[in-house]
Amino acid sequence: MYISNISLQKKFVTLYVIILLVPVLIFTWNISKQYYEASIHDAISENEYILQLEQVNIENNIETIRRTAQMVVANQEFKEFIRQKEEYDVKGLLDFKINVLSDITQLKYNNPSIENIHFFTSNKNISEMWPIVYDEKRIANSDWYKKLLELNGREMWRFNQQGQYLDNVYSSKIGPWKASLYRQLEYPKDNHLGIIEITMLLENFFPKMFSGVNNGQSQMLVIDEMSNVHVNPADTLLEELNTNPEAIRDNFFRDNKNDSNQTMRFQNRERPYLIVSSYVEGIDMHLLNVVSLKDIYAERNQIRMYIFIGAFALIIVLSLFTHGIISLILKKFHLLIELMKRVEKGDFTVDVDIRGHGEIGRLSNHIRNMLSKINSLIADSVNKEAATKESELKALKTQxxxxxxxxxxxxxxxxxxxxxxxxxxxxxxxxxxxxxxxxxWKKDFVSLQDEVNHIKNYIDIMNVRLDNKLRFNVDIPSRYLSQEVLKMTFQPIVENSVKHGLLDVLHEKDGIISIKVFSNTKDIMIEITDNGVGMDKSTLCQLTANLIEGTEVEETSSQMKSGSGIGLYNVHERIQLHYGNEYGLKIDSEEGEYTKVVVTLPCLLLEGGGGLPS
The missing domain is CATH 1.20.5 (Single alpha-helices involved in coiled-coils or other helix-helix interfaces)
Structure with a gap:
């Protein structure tokens, strides 16, 4: 009976609050969850980028070590000395140390990140020459030695500690961890001379891991091919998570089924963390970044609380304005729902015929615009997909x-x-x-020298077919050879000269193509002339009009196209697009005498200077 005595306005308000409260709770939960997932995604993206940077550093260091090893292998004098079957006298040893061994030492100085360059020789006639040449017996008992010999000259990577086989050289103490490249030296083929070892400290090999620059929320680890874990001792995140590197490794290998880049989430004693991994294939190594999710969890809960408070406050405020308009809102809202159901089933042609300047009216207008945009996007998507397929086919044909x-x-x-x-x-x-x-085609601009050399190669090839009846005269002062020109500017012009100007006169005389350069205070003119059949005035006027008006007519398009696919019009247009309408091509011709094309460009040195050189 109490409900019957409540006013209709209060019933609507109460119903509105009940109906709105559940979606608000779901909305709040979903929003906080989406924020959490977005934060996780951002953390993954950020740490993937960090790993990518570190992987670039690692690849650069790998290349440095490999290049150093290759330079040792390529040192002919070094190999000849090592393979010698007789003992050297003192003079020979001094000569080798001064002239050859110093070159090997210089490789280390040229690459400061390289820690050591060692060569372990099997030649009993060679004495040890610290700190580079050692007896191979020092490493014969190493766990990797026999495996390296089975690789037949291929490289082997190991993470180990120096001093295990170099005692009595510096110290018997085990040194810091290093990344080491081992490679067997054979000279000649199948003649074992020894083992090359190039080492680099881990702090140099993994510069970002040992940089000490982090926000305390992440720590980088390296798991090598022997499942050893390497960390920066200065980082303390794992201690804060109450875990250790070995536990991280075990969790990682338990869930990582293949050598691929993966992202995994774990929880240790109610402390969540994230592992972002990257596999370095060349040295069989996993690079991991452990990220604490503690702050993200705390921020998610805080945002969830703020949303709950804001949502409840909003419900109270909105409830005061619902009674007078709720019936109208529901009527129009249900209509919108029915229309959207049709859209959900694939009918994007529905007409949302709800007008007005209120929220529902504006929403209806937005839905109309959205449907129009969806139809447009569907059409664009179909067209783009067709164009993409065609481009892929063309790329496949021309690859x-x-x-x-x-x-x-x-x-x-x-x-x-x-x-x-x-x-x-x-x-x-x-x-x-x-x-x-x-x-x-790495850049659009080349020097005038490069473009002229390209034309010379073209003339040389054409002369094979034309019995050396083409001559190429170049009159270019050396100060213009660095002039900036668009790549492939001259070839369409010269091809037209040969195909349409010179082929018909070669049975009577030699064909001559000349290139001259002259300039004024700000522009340079490149004149390309042939002694071919030329053009009559009507053809010349038509060709000039096409260049000026920016059109290609059917009668001349075959003459304006070159084998390279860039016609005279395209060359003219490219020049004007890059430099302005005052630059481009000008054509002059005398029937039976010559055809001359003048290319006008601004005076610009390719090295970056402007204006003419003195």
């Missing part, structure tokens, strides 16, 4: 291994030189340089 082509051409060139076919060798050289110039 080529440039290094394979360069090496193949170099081999063919050497075969031609061996057979005495120097003309073929020179032609292949020119072709290889052209391919390298075309395929290695």
């Amino acid at each position: 080529i291994d440039s290094h394979f082509l360069y090496n193949t051409l170099e081999n063919i060139k050497m075969m031609a030189e061996i057979d005495g076919n120097y003309e073929i060798s020179d032609t292949i050289t020119s072709l290889g340089e052209m391919m390298r110039y075309n395929l290695k």
Whole structure:
């Protein structure tokens, strides 16, 4: 009976509070959970980035060590000395120490991060020369020695402590942990000379782990191929988590089923933490970053409390305004729900015909805009997917291994030189340089010297087909050779000169292509002239009009296109896009006499200077 006596307004307010309270609780829980997951994601991303930086450092150090070992292997005098079967006299030993061993020592000085360079020789005629040359017997009992010999010259990486086999050299004490590269030296092939050892302190090999720069919420660990765990003793996070490196390792290997980069969460005595891992394949090592989630947990709970308080306060405030408009809101809201159900089933053509400037009206307007945007995005997605498939197909058709082509051409060139076919060798050289110039497009700008050399290679190749009837005259003062030009500016012009200007006159005379350079106070003009058939005035006017108006007509498009796929119009347009409309191409021709193309560019030195050199 009490309920019957309550006013309708209070019933609506009470119902509104009850209905709103449950979603608010769920919303609060989900928001705090999403914030927590977002914080975890941010922590993972941040620490993955840290591991990536450390992995880059490791790869650089690996390359430094490998390069140092290779330079020792490549030292011919060193190998000749080591393989000698007779004992050296004092003069020979001094000569080796001054002229050869000093070069090996210099490698260490050139790379300060390198700790030691050791060579363990099996030659009984060679005396130990500290701190580089040692007797191989010192390492014969090492656990890795026999395995290294079975690798047939391939490298082996180990994390070990110096002093285990170098006692009586410095000290019998075991030294700090180091990253060591071991490699067997054979010279000649299958003739064992000894073992090369290049070492680097872990604090240099893992610079970020030992940098000491962290926020106290993470600690980096390294697990080597022998499952030894290496840490920076200055970091104390594991102590705060009441755990130890070995426990972290055991947890990691229990859940890590393969050598891949993974992220794992653990809890130790109600203290949560995160492990972000990265596998370094070259040296069979796992790089781990242990991140404490304590602060993230605390911040999540704090945000959850604030949201609860704010939500309850909002419910109280909103309840005061619900009675007069709740029926209208529910009516329009139910209509929106029905429309959105149709959208959920895939009908994006629904018409949300709810107008007004209130919340529901604005929401309806946003839904209309959203549906329009969704339809537009669906259409764009279909078009982009089709374009992507087409691009992937084109990329697959045109994919080529440039290094394979360069090496193949170099081999063919050497075969031609061996057979005495120097003309073929020179032609292949020119072709290889052209391919390298075309395929290695690392930047849009090159020097005038590079562009002219590219044209010379093109002329040399064309002369093979045209019985050396093409001549290439270059009149460029040396001060202009560093002028900046767009790459592939000249080749379309020269190709047009050969294909459409010179081929028809080569049976009567030699074809000549000349390049001259002159300048004024701020611009440089590059003049490319041929003595071909030329053009009549109507063709010249049409071609000039096409360049000025920025159009390509069907009658001349075949002449304006070159084998490289960049026509005269494209060259003209590229120049204007980069330098402005006052620059570009100008064409002059006399029928039966010549065709001249003048390329106007601003005076810019490729090295970065501006203006003309004196």
